Amino acid sequence: MGDRQARTADIECGARSIREYQTSMLPGLVQTEAYARHRGQVALDEGAEFDLNGTVAGRLRRQQQISGPDGSEYDVVLEPQAIERLPVPPDVMREQLHHLLTLATTRENISVRVLPVDARLGRGYVPRSPFSLYAYPDAEDLTLVAVDTVTADLLVTEAREAQRYAQMFDQLRDAALSQEESADLIQKAADALAAEA
Secondary structure (H helix, E strand, O other): HHHHHHHHHHOOOOOEEEEEEEEOOHHHHHHHHHHHHHOOOOOOOOOOOHHHHHHHHHHHHHHHHHOOOOOOEEEEOOOOOOHHOOOHHHHHHHHHHHHHHHHHHHHEEEEEOOOOOOOOOOOOOOOOOOEEEEEEOOOOOOOEEEEEOOOOOEEEEHHHHHHHHHHHHHHHHHHHOOHHHHHHHHHHHHHHHHHHO
16 A cells, blocks of 8 residues: 555554544545545656555555444544545546545544634634644553655654644634534535536
């Protein structure tokens, strides 16, 4: 599945909760096969080197972390462009949005919220890049933070720094639309793509 994704899978494994903030793409844990395959092909076309089939299969296996019977609590806050921008063909994005909507409305352990452009963010501090927080069942375990960059995920393990990310996530989640309002927005985005077809 590639070194970067294997490292992410290792971090996800056994997590009690996973919280993510994503600015422009949908996170791997909620991607459809077609979405993941298209994004992987784009990376290959731009010069990356990895096994596309293995990477897509690995991504789908990773999703068992939140979709299995004892799935981790999964809470994601998305910027609107993550559901409105088309990083994949319209039919692939429409399928992806329906999949996201199904996860958001049928799984008790999964929460999907959209952060509107005009959200009021308390103190106004905004993250500079996407990030993920991982908490584990043992209270002695650290909360890990993976900060997403173009070429790698930077791992934050220092407790005070991780706490700042946790506070920032709470601020983003609190400013986001409700789960119901977010589901309506996702449905509207999917409907708009259907109207274009």
